[in-house]
Amino acid sequence: MSASPLVEVSDLVVNFHTRRERRAGKPNAVDGVSFALRPDETLAIVGESGSGKTTVARCVVGLQAPQDGVIRFDGAAIGPVSKRSPATRRAIQMVFQDPAASLNPRMTVRSIISETWRTHPSVAPEGRTWEAAIDELLGDVGLDPGVADRRAAALSGGQCQRVSIARALALRPRLLVCDEAVSALDVSVQSQILRLLAGLRAARGLAILFITHDLGVVRQIADRVAVMHRGSLVETATADDLFERPGHPYTKTLLEAALDLEGA
Numbered sequence: 274m275s276a277s278p279l280v281e282v283s284d285l286v287v288n289f290h291t292r293r294e295r296r297a298g299k300p301n302a303v304d305g306v307s308f309a310l311r312p313d314e315t316l317a318i319v320g321e322s323g324s325g326k327t328t329v330a331r332c333v334v335g336l337q338a339p340q341d342g343v344i345r346f347d348g349a350a351i352g353p354v355s356k357r358s359p360a361t362r363r364a365i366q367m368v369f370q371d372p373a374a375s376l377n378p379r380m381t382v383r384s385i386i387s388e389t390w391r392t393h394p395s396v397a398p399e400g401r402t403w404e405a406a407i408d409e410l411l412g413d414v415g416l417d418p419g420v421a422d423r424r425a426a427a428l429s430g431g432q433c434q435r436v437s438i439a440r441a442l443a444l445r446p447r448l449l450v451c452d453e454a455v456s457a458l459d460v461s462v463q464s465q466i467l468r469l470l471a472g473l474r475a476a477r478g479l480a481i482l483f484i485t486h487d488l489g490v491v492r493q494i495a496d497r498v499a500v501m502h503r504g505s506l507v508e509t510a511t512a513d514d515l516f517e518r519p520g521h522p523y524t525k526t527l528l529e530a531a532l533d534l535e536g537a
């Protein structure tokens with residue numbers, strides 16, 4: 274187990290209030306959230322719709338500036354993406370929910386991946402052609418090299434998500450933030466992508482922050498789980514403990530609701 278965390282989020286606060294909402298005392302979207310993530314672990318943030326999961330993820334990636342709180346990456350405080358160094362921007366990559374919408378449909382897979390190296394030349398392949406590096410990356414995410422010449426619009430949802438993951442990996446990230454990354458996929462494709470992510474994490478020493486509302490997904494992917502409810506973290510536990518011995522009443526409700534769905 275590594276001693277120091279890769280990511281430390283402390284007392285994060287985000288709201289989207291209008292002046293009138295603030296005066297009326299509307300609760301914050303994220304209200305004092307703190308957690309840490311080791312360089313080699315997968316932490317799932319789980320909770321019902323509107324609990325603030327995506328907002329936390331967007332803060333970590335730098336797409337949302339918090340009103341309060343600190344995010345540290347490798348020990349150093351990091352701000353929104355416009356204020357991050359290229360190295361930090363590269364090291365934290367996001368995989369989105371809708372794989373088709375996160376890729377330009379008219380671009381070939383080869384151009385999608387090459388573009389990342391043009392933006393971040395420090396991690397562009399050296400000593401071999403980009404073509405060979407792209408073939409290898411596609412192999413790493415379980416795609417045939419022939420996919421490189423296809424346009425994103427011609428790919429299935431599962432293939433698009435694999436390309437999104439390959440695009441992220443091309444930048445040699447240390448943290449992958451996956452926001453409902455399998456929710457839009459069929460259940461069998463979901464499992465394949467989750468297995469792929471678990472394998473990549475082990476092979477590449479990646480940390481993964483996985484946002485999901487689905488406890489079945491949590492069970493498959495997470496080492497630890499943070500449960501969000503109305504903007505706050507109500508419980509953080511190892512995945513085994515959470516499923517065996519849920520501590521917070523809201524966690525118990527979530528687990529019971531998931532069991533009801535399984536049994537339905």
Ligand SMILES: Nc1ncnc2c1ncn2[C@@H]1O[C@H](COP(=O)(O)OP(=O)(O)OP(=O)(O)O)[C@@H](O)[C@H]1O
Pocket residue numbers: 289302320321322323324325326327328329486
């Ligand atoms: N850009 C925004 N403008 C205004 N309100 C927002 C914005 N983004 C999020 N919110 C609000 O913040 C709260 C938390 O939203 P968030 O998307 O983080 O929750 P979530 O748990 O990820 O839910 P979901 O799974 O439905 O996306 C919600 O009340 C949402 O309506």
